[in-house]
Amino acid sequence: MRICILGADGYLGWPTALHLSARGHDVVAVDSLVRRRWDRQLGAHSLVPLASMESRVARWQAESGRIIEWVKLDLCNETALRDLIARTSPEAVVHFAEQRSAPYSMISSRTCVETQVNNVVGTLNLLYAMHDLVPDAHMVKLGTMGEYGTPNIDIEEGWLDVEHNGRKDRMLYPKRPGSFYHLSKVHDSHNIEFACRIWGTRATDLNQGVVYGMSTEETDLHPQLATRFDYDHVFGTVLNRFCVQAAIDHPITVYGTGGQTRGFLDIRDTVRCIELACLNPAERGEFRVFNQFTEQFSVQGLAEKVQHARSEHGLQTRIDHVPNPRVEKDQHYYNAKHQRLLDLGLQPHYLQETLIESVVHRVEKLRRRVRPDLVGASTVDWRTGGPAKERVPTARESTVEATGRRTGGLGAAGGRRSVAAR
Amino acid sequence: MRICILGADGYLGWPTALHLSARGHDVVAVDSLVRRRWDRQLGAHSLVPLASMESRVARWQAESGRIIEWVKLDLCNETALRDLIARTSPEAVVHFAEQRSAPYSMISSRTCVETQVNNVVGTLNLLYAMHDLVPDAHMVKLGTMGEYGTPNIDIEEGWLDVEHNGRKDRMLYPKRPGSFYHLSKVHDSHNIEFACRIWGTRATDLNQGVVYGMSTEETDLHPQLATRFDYDHVFGTVLNRFCVQAAIDHPITVYGTGGQTRGFLDIRDTVRCIELACLNPAERGEFRVFNQFTEQFSVQGLAEKVQHARSEHGLQTRIDHVPNPRVEKDQHYYNAKHQRLLDLGLQPHYLQETLIESVVHRVEKLRRRVRPDLVGASTVDWRTGGPAKERVPTARESTVEATGRRTGGLGAAGGRRSVAAR
Numbered sequence: 111m112r113i114c115i116l117g118a119d120g121y122l123g124w125p126t127a128l129h130l131s132a133r134g135h136d137v138v139a140v141d142s143l144v145r146r147r148w149d150r151q152l153g154a155h156s157l158v159p160l161a162s163m164e165s166r167v168a169r170w171q172a173e174s175g176r177i178i179e180w181v182k183l184d185l186c187n188e189t190a191l192r193d194l195i196a197r198t199s200p201e202a203v204v205h206f207a208e209q210r211s212a213p214y215s216m217i218s219s220r221t222c223v224e225t226q227v228n229n230v231v232g233t234l235n236l237l238y239a240m241h242d243l244v245p246d247a248h249m250v251k252l253g254t255m256g257e258y259g260t261p262n263i264d265i266e267e268g269w270l271d272v273e274h275n276g277r278k279d280r281m282l283y284p285k286r287p288g289s290f291y292h293l294s295k296v297h298d299s300h301n302i303e304f305a306c307r308i309w310g311t312r313a314t315d316l317n318q319g320v321v322y323g324m325s326t327e328e329t330d331l332h333p334q335l336a337t338r339f340d341y342d343h344v345f346g347t348v349l350n351r352f353c354v355q356a357a358i359d360h361p362i363t364v365y366g367t368g369g370q371t372r373g374f375l376d377i378r379d380t381v382r383c384i385e386l387a388c389l390n391p392a393e394r395g396e397f398r399v400f401n402q403f404t405e406q407f408s409v410q411g412l413a414e415k416v417q418h419a420r421s422e423h424g425l426q427t428r429i430d431h432v433p434n435p436r437v438e439k440d441q442h443y444y445n446a447k448h449q450r451l452l453d454l455g456l457q458p459h460y461l462q463e464t465l466i467e468s469v470v471h472r473v474e475k476l477r478r479r480v481r482p483d484l485v486g487a488s489t490v491d492w493r494t495g496g497p498a499k500e501r502v503p504t505a506r507e508s509t510v511e512a513t514g515r516r517t518g519g520l521g522a523a524g525g526r527r528s529v530a531a532r
Numbered sequence: 533m534r535i536c537i538l539g540a541d542g543y544l545g546w547p548t549a550l551h552l553s554a555r556g557h558d559v560v561a562v563d564s565l566v567r568r569r570w571d572r573q574l575g576a577h578s579l580v581p582l583a584s585m586e587s588r589v590a591r592w593q594a595e596s597g598r599i600i601e602w603v604k605l606d607l608c609n610e611t612a613l614r615d616l617i618a619r620t621s622p623e624a625v626v627h628f629a630e631q632r633s634a635p636y637s638m639i640s641s642r643t644c645v646e647t648q649v650n651n652v653v654g655t656l657n658l659l660y661a662m663h664d665l666v667p668d669a670h671m672v673k674l675g676t677m678g679e680y681g682t683p684n685i686d687i688e689e690g691w692l693d694v695e696h697n698g699r700k701d702r703m704l705y706p707k708r709p710g711s712f713y714h715l716s717k718v719h720d721s722h723n724i725e726f727a728c729r730i731w732g733t734r735a736t737d738l739n740q741g742v743v744y745g746m747s748t749e750e751t752d753l754h755p756q757l758a759t760r761f762d763y764d765h766v767f768g769t770v771l772n773r774f775c776v777q778a779a780i781d782h783p784i785t786v787y788g789t790g791g792q793t794r795g796f797l798d799i800r801d802t803v804r805c806i807e808l809a810c811l812n813p814a815e816r817g818e819f820r821v822f823n824q825f826t827e828q829f830s831v832q833g834l835a836e837k838v839q840h841a842r843s844e845h846g847l848q849t850r851i852d853h854v855p856n857p858r859v860e861k862d863q864h865y866y867n868a869k870h871q872r873l874l875d876l877g878l879q880p881h882y883l884q885e886t887l888i889e890s891v892v893h894r895v896e897k898l899r900r901r902v903r904p905d906l907v908g909a910s911t912v913d914w915r916t917g918g919p920a921k922e923r924v925p926t927a928r929e930s931t932v933e934a935t936g937r938r939t940g941g942l943g944a945a946g947g948r949r950s951v952a953a954r
Contacts, residue, residue, distance in 0.1 A: 188641060219610060219660035223653050230652065230719070231645050234712075238641035262701035263694060270706070272685060272694060277865070279684035284692070284703035285722065286729075290656075293726055297652070297719040300707065304715055307708075308859040308914050437730040443699070492730050 111388060114138045114198055116185060116236070117206030119163055120145060122252075122321060122380050124337045126204060128328035129381035130388070131176045138198050139167065141207065142184035144228075145338075148214070154345060154484060156338035157354065157476050158324065169334040185232030188239070195239045202388040203240065204250045207232055208294070212256070212436075213344045213488055215291035217496040222290040229294035230301070237305045245310065248391035249302065250384060253317040255373045255403060255446060257296045259286035260439055265446035268299075268315060268399020283399075288438050289492070299399075306397040313396070314387045318380065319373030319403025322349035322461070324469050326378050337377075341473075342484035348409060349374065351485075352416045353466060356427050357473035358480050362417065363487040366434035368410025371444040373403030376459040386454040401448040404458035419463040420470070437492040533810060536560045536620055538607060538658070539628030541585055542567060544674075544743060544802050546759045548626060550750035551803035552810070553598050560620050561589065563629065564606035566650075567760075570636070576767060576906060578760035579776065579898050580746065591756040607654030610661070617661045624810040625662065626672045629654055630716070634678070634858075635766045635910055637713035639918035644712040651716035652723070659727045667732065670813035671724065672806060675739040677795045677825060677868060679718050681708035682861055687868035690721075690737060690821020705821075710860050711914070721821075728819040735818070736809045740802065741795030741825025744771035744883070746891050748800050759799075763895075764906035770831060771796065773907075774838045775888060778849050779895035780902050784839065785909040788856035790832025793866040795825030798881040808876040823870040826880035841885040842892070859914040 113130055117123040118139035131137045141163065149155050161169065167178045179198075183190050185207050195203075208229040209215065215225040233251070240247055258265045261284070270283045282303060285296045298315075305311040329335045340346040341354040352362050375383075383402050392398040407415075410429075417427045434440060452458075459465075473480070489497045535552055539545040540561035553559045563585065571577050583591065589600045601620075605612050607629050617625075630651040631637065637647040655673070662669055680687045683706070692705045704725060707718045720737075727733040751757045762768040763776040774784050797805075805824050814820040829837075832851075839849045856862060874880075881887075895902070911919045 188645075219657060222660070223610075223656055226652055226656065226719075226723075227649055230648055234645055234648065235641060238644070261703060263696040263699045270694070270696065272692070272706075274685040274692065277685045281683060281685075281706035282708055284694075284706050286704055286725070287722075288726075290723070290726070293719075293722055296722055297648075297715075300709075300715050300718055301648075301712070303708070304710075304712070 111201045112136045112198065113388060114140055114194070114200040114203045115206065116140045116203065117208065119143055120206055120210075121338050121340065122377065123206040124166070125326045125329050125377060126206070126381045126384045127178055128170060128335065129326060130385060131170065131178050132174060132328050133385060135388075138179045138181060138194075138200070139163065140181045140183050140194065143182060144184070152342070152344055154340070154342040155481075157341050157473065157479055158336045158339040159333070160336070160338055161334040165334050169332050173331050173335070185235055186228060188235045191235050192239045192243065195243045199244055200247055202248045202250055202391065203236065204384055204388070205233065205236060206252050208252070209291065211345050212289035212291045213490040215289050215294070216490050216492055225291050226294045226297065230297050233298045234301060237302065237311065241305065241309045241311060246312070246394070248312040248314065248388065250314050250316065250387045251298065251302060253295050253299055253315045253399075254292060255317050255319045255401060256289070256292040257285045257287050257299060257317055258283065258446070259288060260442040260444055261286065262443050265401070267401045267447055267450055268317070268397070288436065303397040306395050310395040312392040312394055314392050314398045314400060316383065316387060316400050316402045319375050320347050320349070321375055321377050321380055322347070322469075323377035323465065324472055326381055341480070343486065343488035344490065349412050349416075350469070352413055353469040354473050354480065355485055356416050356420055357470045358477060358482070358485065360482075360485050361428040361430040362413045363430050363432050364409055364413050365432060365436060365487070366440035368413060368431065369408055369441040370438060371406055371408045371442070373401065373406055373446055373448065374461065375403045375405070376461070376465070378459050379404055379456065383451050383456060386451060386456060390454050400450045401446055402451060403446070403448050405460060406444060406446065407461070415461070415463065416466055416470075419466040422463070432487045435488045435491040533623045534558045534620065535810060536562055536616070536622040536625045537628065538562045538625065539630065541565055542628055542632075543760050543762065544799065545628040546588070547748045547751050547799060548628070548803045548806045549600055550592060550757065551748060552807060553592065553600050554596060554750050555807060557810075560601045560603060560616075560622070561585065562603045562605050562616065565604060566606070574764070574766055576762070576764040577903075579763050579895065579901055580758045580761040581755070582758070582760055583756040587756050591754055595753050595757070607657055608650060610657045613657050614661045614665065617665045621666055622669055624670045624672055624813065625658065626806055626810070627655065627658060628674050630674070631713065633767050634711035634713045635912040637711050637716070638912050638914055647713050648716045648719065652719050655720045656723060659724065659733065663727065663731045663733060668734070668816070670734040670736065670810065672736050672738065672809045673720065673724060675717050675721055675737045675821075676714060677739050677741045677823060678711070678714040679707045679709050679721060679739055680705065680868070681710055682864040682866055683708065684865050687823070689823050689869055689872055690739070690819070710858065725819040728817050732817040734814040734816055736814050736820045736822060738805065738809060738822050738824045741797050742769050742771070743797055743799050743802055744769070744891075745799035745887065746894055748803055763902070765908065765910035766912065771834050771838075772891070774835055775891040776895050776902065777907055778838050778842055779892045780899060780904070780907065782904075782907050783850040783852040784835045785852050785854050786831055786835050787854060787858060787909070788862035790835060790853065791830055791863040792860060793828055793830045793864070795823065795828055795868055795870065796883065797825045797827070798883070798887065800881050801826055801878065805873050805878060808873060808878060812876050822872045823868055824873060825868070825870055827882060828866060828868065829883070837883070837885065838888055838892075841888040844885070854909045857910045857913040
């Protein structure tokens with residue numbers, strides 16, 4: 111298949127591009143590289159050294175004999191996006207190209223607006239481009255399990271059969287997510303469902319759980335094929351961060367009681383799920399939703415798994431419970447269905463202590479690259495934003511803020527700068 | 533109460549400002565005047581001549597002795613908005629300030645993106661400003677009944693009690709709206725509910741039906757106090773347009789069979805509903821939803837009401853069924869609850885033929901201002917966009933489009949111009 115991967119420079123986009131290329135698909139890898147800029151702005155970085163996209167596709171050709179075309183492009187540039195879709199005429203478009211950090215979206219009004227505009231506009235531009243230029247192609251969109259929040263009933267895959275006052279309907283599953291980032295994906299889902307309904311767009315919304323792991327079969331072929339690995343408190347995700355904390359003998363920081371339960375999956379399953387979705391496209395007009403995860407864990411449960419894996423080697427790991435900077439329930443019902451990708455043939459890699467040990471071991475080898483200030487609990491609070499934020503600036507202060515000094519480091523980047531929507 | 537009215541130059545914003553001022557509230561009237569610019573761009577106009585905001589507030593002071601402060605401001609300018617909120621310290625903020633035409637949002641990708649960015653960013657900026665500066669103030673937000681779409685079950689007021697697999701939860705009512713404009717309001721509702729949940733924001737989301745009528749007690753005091761009256765196919769709403777068609781002996785244009793059923797209300801009830809919401813604020817952290825309409829009608833039923841009102845005076849009015857440019861069901865179940873504003877004391881003005889006659893009569897006196905090309909069925913099609921739109925532009929064409937020529941008239945404005953998100 112001819113497949114465009116949008117967001118191909120990311121943690122999951124790059125391994126997906128490699129995986130699909132390895133399976134014989136013609137892959138166009140597209141990214142604006144904004145994530146590398148955000149790293150610089152926030153003073154963060156990938157623990158694993160990253161080659162340039164040019165080096166990566168050259169290395170992939172050398173290793174595999176297969177060509178991945180690399181295109182630098184921002185989805186918010188509608189003209190460039192339309193030119194890409196017209197020129198490449200893809201059968202499937204895999205859309206990872208969004209700002210994907212909940213804490214980033216909660217730093218300030220500026221990062222909140224940036225996140226929602228970037229994600230919603232990019233997806234709208236893509237919907238229009240596909241409708242106008244490749245109306246039979248299939249959009250495979252990365253959503254998130256976080257769209258659902260933590261309802262007190264079972265989470266179904268995107269749709270819910272409702273009976274009310276003696277009448278029935280099949281309705282979109284109600285969403286009540288936990289950050290302005292997660293909300294941006296809820297907005298995307300509503301926009302995509304509408305496009306399916308009025309234009310006959312084919313779309314699969316992959317509500318993905320939290321991904322863990324450092325590598326896939328293809329990224330392991332050469333250091334230049336490695337994907338990024340985030341461990342800072344803005345872009346790092348929970349199990350990956352716990353492994354880094356353990357590797358450098360930092361306490362594992364659990365938010366609140368750690369009863370927060372979520373769906374998780376191995377990065378090797380992510381790339382396989384994407385291929386399964388591409389190979390089995392949605393029908394014309396179908397808004398299809400898969401819950402893309404393989405197991406549920408509580409945050410506390412994950413911390414204990416890491417602790418246990420380490421103790422097998424005689425190593426002590428402390429678990430610290432810190433005040434939760436997020437507003438979320440830390441004790442709640444959680445039972446999310448995730449059958450449809452299994453029905454398509456997914457064979458999960460369930461979480462084993464050997465995986466945890468392997469990640470910790472690889473982090474230990476990169477230990478000199480770890481910046482200790484990025485390892486601890488988040489300084490972005492859901493109630494008050496980034497650390498430098500003024501709680502109640504006066505009119506005079508908010509004018510002063512607009513002058514916006516740029517300084518380095520995550521803390522400083524959290525400062526409120528009043529900036530009009532772009 | 534100190535009340536800011538955002539979007540105070542609009543069809544409903546201006547009468548609301550007058551009504552609240554007449555009731556003794558201190559009103560700040562805020563608008564960017566973008567709607568007057570859209571009129572010029574689209575070649576549309578208000579049938580009723582509009583005074584400038586400066587003339588209006590001066591005239592209001594002369595007539596009533598009361599002062600309305602007028603502020604020109606765009607909500608997407610966060611710094612200016614924060615200065616306003618800090619300086620005026622409102623107890624309630626009434627938020628009408630959005631692009632509110634479904635057809636406008638469906639002209640092209642450009643107007644779709646413009647609509648969603650304008651509406652979502654303005655609301656996000658307002659949520660942040662209120663959270664930081666007046667956390668106890670009450671946001672009264674204009675939503676739309678169109679957020680719900682036409683589910684096959686009863687429409688409740690914002691929330692739905694769900695029982696599923698033996699467990700229960702109170703969930704946000706699932707939304708499946710009918711245009712990119714309506715979707716922007718769905719996005720707003722999700723963002724506002726989140727702010728209530730994490731920040732303790734007080735918010736009332738008024739899911740308003742289709743408003744009809746030309747005037748209120750206050751706008752009738754002087755021609756300079758009149759509010760706008762739209763009859764074009766982009767901004768005009770259904771009953772108002774039918775009255776204009778009848779007044780100039782144009783056939784009434786019903787889309788499809790006309791079985792589309794919606795909630796409606798008199799403009800005099802809109803202003804009263806807003807006051808009731810302000811006087812009875814939501815609790816801290818409460819996301820309160822009122823369905824703001826008084827009666828349900830089908831489009832065909834309204835056309836027949838106008839026809840009947842005219843025939844009482846011996847006048848013949850033809851009803852034409854034209855192909856529906858929208859994608860929507862024209863036969864469907866519809867039963868929407870609207871109890872909560874009645875519980876607060878709303879005494880509805882139900883639709884009577886005398887109101888229709890009065891509107892038609894006033895239009896007849898303005899007949900020389902009616903532009904016949906704006907009266908007929910819409911040229912904006914949900915499937916194909918505005919009339920000048922290229923269905924499948926090639927890469928070369930989409931580059932040419934980006935040069936964007938501006939020409940007058942609704943048709944030309946419908947042309948696709950590729951413009952990146954602002």
